[in-house]
Amino acid sequence: MREEIHPKYEPTAIECACGNVVKTRSTKKNIKVEICSSCHPFFTGKHKLVDSAGRVEKFKKKFQKKTT
Numbered sequence: 001m002r003e004e005i006h007p008k009y010e011p012t013a014i015e016c017a018c019g020n021v022v023k024t025r026s027t028k029k030n031i032k033v034e035i036c037s038s039c040h041p042f043f044t045g046k047h048k049l050v051d052s053a054g055r056v057e058k059f060k061k062k063f064q065k066k067t068t
């Protein structure tokens with residue numbers, strides 16, 4: 001391998017918005033993520049429905065079954 005062409009591979013911490021910290025090695029320092037395996041609904045089994053700007057209500061209103 002050639003000398004001085006590779007980036008430094010140093011210990012770092014990956015921090016999630018939920019507070020979970022994972023220690024690993026990377027070329028970047030102090031990586032921050034929004035979601036990790038500790039808080040992701042697929043891994044936790046808890047489903048969060050995030051409604052942004054009333055999209056869920058808009059969908060329900062549009063596709064609501066009409067009774068006559």
